[in-house]
């Protein structure tokens with residue numbers, strides 16, 4: 001309900017400045033993370049960022065600070081660039097979803113509220129008592145939602161960004177998941193060496209590295225297990241994008257194991273005809289992975 005009201009307030013506020021296609025574009029560029037609002041300022045409006053920030057701040061209940069997104073989350077650590085526009089300059093906030101609470105610093109770690117449904121979806125697929133490896137865990141969002149909702153036995157959660165690791169460790173405690181969600185600081189390729197064959201399920205929520213790291217993800221699985229591979233796919237229809245990703249992932253898995261079942265879905269649109277796709281595969285192997 002709160003988010004619906006907030007959405008309406010954002011539409012009303014931005015509707016005072018923009019109209020038509022420009023309004024649509026402005027609205028798709030707004031993220032609310034706890035009491036902070038991040039907006040991509042539409043082209044041509046760069047010089048009026050503070051005005052837009054003040055407007056949003058005055059119209060949104062509980063808004064503490066407004067920031068402009070200056071760079072997409074495309075670097076290795078996936079941190080988006082932000083610049084202060086209005087309100088408080090503090091970039092640490094607390095965000096709640098699916099009965100969990102996450103402390104994040106939007107200037108130092110990757111965080112997207114747009115993955116909220118996907119986090120719930122994979123948590124619903126997980127079974128009680130599973131051991132899971134999350135290779136790109138960020139501040140622990142996928143891991144903590146899954147551990148809490150599914151009752152996982154253990155979720156090894158790797159991230160190479162020391163700031164993400166620090167917040168993940170704190171979030172694990174805040175959510176009462178110490179001993180279940182195990183934060184690991186390091187490069188996923190190196191960290192999984194100690195996790196060979198332990199997992200019922202592996203999460204790979206980093207499209208830029210998912211295919212390159214797929215053999216490492218597979219090496220964590222028990223003889224039979226699930227792997228969730230997140231990819232980017234450019235062009236074509238939504239259906240074609242999913243099919244392309246499923247075919248590519250199947251081909252790569254079949255080099256080392258049998259695919260028992262496989263399907264894909266669009267997670268979200270991340271640009272002009274650029275999709276984030278997740279492929280869910282149940283994999284069976286005879287011997288050890290190479």
Ligand SMILES: C[S@@+](CC[C@H](N)C(=O)[O-])C[C@H]1O[C@@H](n2cnc3c(N)ncnc32)[C@H](O)[C@@H]1O
Pocket residue numbers: 076077078109110111112115135136137138139140141142158159160161164186187188189205206209
């Ligand atoms: C897209 S984010 C993860 C999203 C997260 N699951 C969430 O829902 O908030 C990708 C994460 O992978 C981390 N990362 C990037 N390269 C890595 C690597 N080689 N090994 C481990 N973590 C890595 C980044 O620091 C970032 O936190």
